Amino acid sequence: MRERILDVSLELFNEQGYDKTSLREIAERLGVTKAALYYHFERKEDILLELHLRMHALGADALRELNELDTAQARADAWPRVLDAFIDQLFANADLLLLHARNQNAFRAIGDDERHHAANEDIQEQAARLLANREIPAAQRVRLACSLGAILAAIGLHGGPLADIPQAELIEHVRVAIRDLLTPDGKDHTAA
């Protein structure tokens, strides 16, 4: 049941947003009453928190690999490879990603919560630390940031204007595009 609540909540949060989704709606779609939800989750925030932890688990492995590398340059160099493997995983969990992209504000409010900062290292914090690392050339840091945004945009727009493109094909396009983005090619951009 706890699982069904999380599934339905994720659906509704993505459709209408966290704030505009009431517990009554979640309960209705589940065929139960509002009060029943409180048996499984103490507060509404806890539902969102649990969904957040799932995304945290998603990237934990990949980012751990990055952090085990010694030098900052080595981490930057490894990024393309890690990112490439990452893309599949991100697309496979598009709904979790969209939840975060579309409800940044709601998650920020949770950030001040106890358990969030307490227990485990957040994936977002790890990514932020990498992007903030001044030992990496600024140009490369910007490209890293752009690559994340690019992937997220592709996933988000796959439900919209890019809906006609089969996912497998879309992923391949993204993969190649990201590789172009992350590998400066010294092309003459000043044109003729």
Added chain:
Amino acid sequence: MRERILDVSLELFNEQGYDKTSLREIAERLGVTKAALYYHFERKEDILLELHLRMHALGADALRELNELDTAQARADAWPRVLDAFIDQLFANADLLLLHARNQNAFRAIGDDERHHAANEDIQEQAARLLANREIPAAQRVRLACSLGAILAAIGLHGGPLADIPQAELIEHVRVAIRDLLTPDGKDHTAA
């Protein structure tokens, strides 16, 4: 006064999100009462709508230029140039962009509103139409989508992990990166 309300609202919406920002807070920060706001805006939604119209105005010119081109291929070809000029404008209005990125749900709710669809063509719809155009090769459409996401990410992260990079430098990095992203370079990605 109407201007001050919009300024403060934009601030608060970006800090806490549209839904979690109450009219009471906006009024408090302005040193007036809630009721005073209702003299300038009939509904809370209207504040958000007005902010939306400002972003619409932002891109209207650039996108009009695109739509005046005849063939779909011509529009795709012109995109890099338009986008390049666009980037400056987007960075100059970062707060408006972040508002939209961080409150997608709130804006979607407004989309069903009367005046929004009635009067003018929305910039987002125009961009969506371009991205959905099947006359453009899928690979290129994906790259267009990615470029938008990349720019947005750079702007969003400039307030965070990339804060130490001067804006002028950041913009230049983005400009070059986007150019790499939009021009497939036939590099051998299969590596050695």
Added chain:
DNA sequence: GTCTATATTTCGATAGAC
């Protein structure tokens, strides 16, 4: 585990004086 009922709070919005 789920229910009915209700407490509590907060918000958007209105009425009318100044």
Added chain:
DNA sequence: GTCTATCGAAATATAGAC
């Protein structure tokens, strides 16, 4: 144009029976 005061709705959350 701004105020005080209040309405009505909706949401989170709780209490206690089954």
